[in-house]
Amino acid sequence: MSDAVTTSASAPRSAGTPRSAWAPRSAWAGFAQAGRHGRPQGEAGVHLTLREGVGLATVIAADGQEASLGRILTDRLGWSLPEIGAAHLVGEQGLIWSGPGQWLAIAETRAGLHGLAQALHGVAAVTDQSDARALVRVSGPDARRALSKGVAIDLHPRAFRAGQVAITAIAHVGAQIWQRDEAPSYDLAVARSFAGSVWTWLSHACAEFGCAVNREPER
Amino acid sequence: MRIRCPYCGERDNGEFSYLGDAAPTRPDGMGAEAAAMHDYVYLRENRAGAHRELWYHGSGCRAWLVVTRDTRTHAIDDVSPARDVARTRRTGEAA
Numbered sequence: 464m465s466d467a468v469t470t471s472a473s474a475p476r477s478a479g480t481p482r483s484a485w486a487p488r489s490a491w492a493g494f495a496q497a498g499r500h501g502r503p504q505g506e507a508g509v510h511l512t513l514r515e516g517v518g519l520a521t522v523i524a525a526d527g528q529e530a531s532l533g534r535i536l537t538d539r540l541g542w543s544l545p546e547i548g549a550a551h552l553v554g555e556q557g558l559i560w561s562g563p564g565q566w567l568a569i570a571e572t573r574a575g576l577h578g579l580a581q582a583l584h585g586v587a588a589v590t591d592q593s594d595a596r597a598l599v600r601v602s603g604p605d606a607r608r609a610l611s612k613g614v615a616i617d618l619h620p621r622a623f624r625a626g627q628v629a630i631t632a633i634a635h636v637g638a639q640i641w642q643r644d645e646a647p648s649y650d651l652a653v654a655r656s657f658a659g660s661v662w663t664w665l666s667h668a669c670a671e672f673g674c675a676v677n678r679e680p681e682r
Numbered sequence: 683m684r685i686r687c688p689y690c691g692e693r694d695n696g697e698f699s700y701l702g703d704a705a706p707t708r709p710d711g712m713g714a715e716a717a718a719m720h721d722y723v724y725l726r727e728n729r730a731g732a733h734r735e736l737w738y739h740g741s742g743c744r745a746w747l748v749v750t751r752d753t754r755t756h757a758i759d760d761v762s763p764a765r766d767v768a769r770t771r772r773t774g775e776a777a
Binding site: 547548561562563615616629630631632637 | 689690691693694696697741742743744745763765
């Protein structure tokens with residue numbers, strides 16, 4: 464496949480010099496391959512978009528500082544602090560609840576979170592997680608049915624809607640899932656070191672619906 | 683059995699791990715009597731009925747919870763964040 468996400472060891476290298484072991488590497492490299500997988504007939508029921516280069520940081524409020532944190536975020540960044548179980552996103556940027564007094568800040572690129580730690584100095588601990596999570600967008604007409612096979616929470620719209628987030632487990636792996644829109648599409652974040660296990664589950668869960676995998680941004 | 687986490691809502695009990703009785707409080711510091719320490723570490727009531735116990739929502743929001751569960755039926759009456767319970771206990775002592 465020409466746009467394989469990773470270059471397998473046996474694939475020929477175009478340049479004469481070997482790639483540095485320190486070169487940035489996708490969390491999904493070695494596991495996910497772009498292209499059509501599973502049921503080959505008809506439209507793909509599930510689209511999996513490997514999200515790369517995304518800026519992520521945990522924001523943990525200092526004891527008793529939640530109100531100040533909310534104020535500073537609004538005044539300086541125009542962000543609002545999500546209530547329990549909510550994700551406040553404008554486009555691809557914003558905050559996602561991730562536990563009592565904790566949020567995940569997200570931006571399209573790592574540079575998008577530049578200055579966050581300084582802005583929140585004294586009211587919250589900010590820790591870069593951009594390389595710590597593997598992120599995938601699950602969309603398409605069968606997205607809900609595919610995800611439902613792995614999570615023990617109710618994804619029906621009466622229980623889980625756009626703007627909501629759940630922290631739960633998929634195939635025994637801790638996962639954070641937030642719904643992006645009512646299409647529905649979801650973003651799924653797992654610890655980077657679990658990307659392989661999660662991909663094995665996800666690709667199998669999506670196979671019966673036909674699954675289109677691509678990367679974002681395209682490279 | 684499901685536990686209604688005050689942060690995450692109703693979740694399967696596989697997401698939680700059990701610690702035990704929420705009643706014992708650790709004796710204060712190095713000055714604690716050996717006997718008091720022994721009681722704190724080893725002695726537990728074995729109730730048939732309402733039991734306040736600590737659960738950890740490890741596969742969810744990672745909060746410690748105090749769950750009031752009937753040991754005979756597994757019916758759960760109340761779930762509170764352990765942080766709030768500890769805070770109330772501290773201010774109760776201070777008052």
